[in-house]
Amino acid sequence: MIEDKNQQRTQLSDLGEFGLIDHLTKNFKIKHTSTIKGIGDDAAVLGFKNKNIVVTTDLLVEGVHFDLSYMPLKHLGYKAVIVNLSDVYAMNASATQITVSIAVSNRFPLEALEDLYAGIETAASIYNIDVVGGDTTSSTTGLLISVTAIGAVESGAEVYRNGAKPNDLLVVSGDLGGAYMGLQVLEREKEVYKVNPNSQPDLEPYSYIIERQLKPEARKDIVKLLSDLKLKPTSMIDISDGLSSEIIHICKQSKVGCDLYEDKIPLDPQVISTCEEFNIDSTTVALNGGEDYELLFTISQDDYPKIKANPNFSIIGHIKEESAGMHLVTRAETRIPIKAQGWKNFNA
Amino acid sequence: MIEDKNQQRTQLSDLGEFGLIDHLTKNFKIKHTSTIKGIGDDAAVLGFKNKNIVVTTDLLVEGVHFDLSYMPLKHLGYKAVIVNLSDVYAMNASATQITVSIAVSNRFPLEALEDLYAGIETAASIYNIDVVGGDTTSSTTGLLISVTAIGAVESGAEVYRNGAKPNDLLVVSGDLGGAYMGLQVLEREKEVYKVNPNSQPDLEPYSYIIERQLKPEARKDIVKLLSDLKLKPTSMIDISDGLSSEIIHICKQSKVGCDLYEDKIPLDPQVISTCEEFNIDSTTVALNGGEDYELLFTISQDDYPKIKANPNFSIIGHIKEESAGMHLVTRAETRIPIKAQGWKNFNA
Numbered sequence: 001m002i003e004d005k006n007q008q009r010t011q012l013s014d015l016g017e018f019g020l021i022d023h024l025t026k027n028f029k030i031k032h033t034s035t036i037k038g039i040g041d042d043a044a045v046l047g048f049k050n051k052n053i054v055v056t057t058d059l060l061v062e063g064v065h066f067d068l069s070y071m072p073l074k075h076l077g078y079k080a081v082i083v084n085l086s087d088v089y090a091m092n093a094s095a096t097q098i099t100v101s102i103a104v105s106n107r108f109p110l111e112a113l114e115d116l117y118a119g120i121e122t123a124a125s126i127y128n129i130d131v132v133g134g135d136t137t138s139s140t141t142g143l144l145i146s147v148t149a150i151g152a153v154e155s156g157a158e159v160y161r162n163g164a165k166p167n168d169l170l171v172v173s174g175d176l177g178g179a180y181m182g183l184q185v186l187e188r189e190k191e192v193y194k195v196n197p198n199s200q201p202d203l204e205p206y207s208y209i210i211e212r213q214l215k216p217e218a219r220k221d222i223v224k225l226l227s228d229l230k231l232k233p234t235s236m237i238d239i240s241d242g243l244s245s246e247i248i249h250i251c252k253q254s255k256v257g258c259d260l261y262e263d264k265i266p267l268d269p270q271v272i273s274t275c276e277e278f279n280i281d282s283t284t285v286a287l288n289g290g291e292d293y294e295l296l297f298t299i300s301q302d303d304y305p306k307i308k309a310n311p312n313f314s315i316i317g318h319i320k321e322e323s324a325g326m327h328l329v330t331r332a333e334t335r336i337p338i339k340a341q342g343w344k345n346f347n348a
Numbered sequence: 349m350i351e352d353k354n355q356q357r358t359q360l361s362d363l364g365e366f367g368l369i370d371h372l373t374k375n376f377k378i379k380h381t382s383t384i385k386g387i388g389d390d391a392a393v394l395g396f397k398n399k400n401i402v403v404t405t406d407l408l409v410e411g412v413h414f415d416l417s418y419m420p421l422k423h424l425g426y427k428a429v430i431v432n433l434s435d436v437y438a439m440n441a442s443a444t445q446i447t448v449s450i451a452v453s454n455r456f457p458l459e460a461l462e463d464l465y466a467g468i469e470t471a472a473s474i475y476n477i478d479v480v481g482g483d484t485t486s487s488t489t490g491l492l493i494s495v496t497a498i499g500a501v502e503s504g505a506e507v508y509r510n511g512a513k514p515n516d517l518l519v520v521s522g523d524l525g526g527a528y529m530g531l532q533v534l535e536r537e538k539e540v541y542k543v544n545p546n547s548q549p550d551l552e553p554y555s556y557i558i559e560r561q562l563k564p565e566a567r568k569d570i571v572k573l574l575s576d577l578k579l580k581p582t583s584m585i586d587i588s589d590g591l592s593s594e595i596i597h598i599c600k601q602s603k604v605g606c607d608l609y610e611d612k613i614p615l616d617p618q619v620i621s622t623c624e625e626f627n628i629d630s631t632t633v634a635l636n637g638g639e640d641y642e643l644l645f646t647i648s649q650d651d652y653p654k655i656k657a658n659p660n661f662s663i664i665g666h667i668k669e670e671s672a673g674m675h676l677v678t679r680a681e682t683r684i685p686i687k688a689q690g691w692k693n694f695n696a
Contacts, residue, residue: 036506040601041509042435043402043404043439043497043499044404047400052393052667053401054386054394056390057481057482057494058483059492064451064488090390090391091393093391101406103492104476133403133406138409139409140412141489144487153393155395158384238390253388348391
């Protein structure tokens, strides 16, 4: 939240489109043999032999999906890649290439875009992704990032949302609610900063949840682990909009119901303590918070031995017949219908 | 430019993200066997067997790339698809799928987005493309469209920008400058309309060039024709930024020079007459106007018999050694170095 007033500012108009793309992507290396041609022609050319490919795309809009007053541009670039990779992994595929398009107003100097692309490059490096294309243009206001991610999967290994069957176990990776509570802390500190720009917030007690918000990770490791375990989920989805909304997607598309157990929902201690501090119900946060980018999947009960005792996974419920409906079974053993809240941007 | 004040307006907030995507894409049909899974999961799944795939993406931003005061939303949807397909065809590939993401402010009612998607669907239908994904979100101001197009090409049939050789012929499809002059007419009429909203402009004399601006086409037919002629260009690019800029791309990437003959540049009579009316040099318009979406390519002289006398093609010059430079040979037989103007959005 501290801006260096002396930072170097190179006007974007000094470069023009071609100079800008070349400048921003000149350090990007091609790592995959499937990338036959990357940036620099009318289109990228990719070769996957007999594999199927998966394609997914997401838009991130300033003022809607991110707030630059507490989101450093490098983190934003990183996150813009991660949210798309998460969708690729949710298909049980390996992510291989992305394209990155940005629309940006003149208020951003070149150095800001260099930070953004440094974050993109870091994510591409860590997740072993080639950046193969994109578009760079001006906008009348603000910053917008559009990423398309491409992955490869052996034909038949894809996992859709629609394959859950009654009696399957409902499983989630990692823990939930952290990204949302990190956002609450950042929003609070922003208000404090507005009143007193010299305040020095101690964010150490919130380090995990702030990192979940500002620098989320996608669960590439889970796709590999499932493969190592020779475990093909019957359905899978990533948790971008909150657990409720994702469970509803799986149940509706699979034409099934489910019981979700409140006491099985994995929560980090920092999420629990911060929820207490903010006087927010932690279950509500896990159900509706979103942006955790964990994987939610269903497996046949026969596969239970493959995952039991694995600390990466929590079994949080089971699938039922469609007629049974979708319910949260609370700690008090009452049954509450699961409803979507999730995405409400158009209400803003 | 005439707005119906009584039109139906459904607020976007009445639908939410999931309702909106479902609503806008519910009539879209899947036509390709390569589309294994379209809209409705974390990612689309595509299968191209042993073919290579090409991927390209473009952003269109309100106030930068289009002006809704004379660009109907249906045309905008159509054009957003076309500009991406053009890049696929420029690789000598067939276009098969697109994803479409939009960011839109609350000032647009649902009916406006229905118009936009009707244009997208029309283009997808005419060009035989499946719409397999996308994202819909709110923006703080205006409308932004991000399209990613995917195509397939037999391995080895791709045509890049970097394959032109000295003595190759420089060839262009169709005619140039129309889209730019159509824009000049529309901008003039917008100014007239501001002064007198009751004026009824006679746009009939400009019908071809206005259509080139508002409803451009991509040269799918040229890719088929080249295949029928068993003619593989040595290099190819689509003309989105103007002939100069595209020639420079080919020459720089191929490490060659060229002579371009002014009297060979194909111009429609309506472009010539409108240039005279606006007192603009028609060669300058063809060189720098852009948005024509024709294909510019080079062929070996051995292939000349395959295209001579074909009305789809104009031979406008030939490739030389790099040391000879890139020149326009004028009607007066003077030689002028070719310079890029092209894209200047960041100067706005």
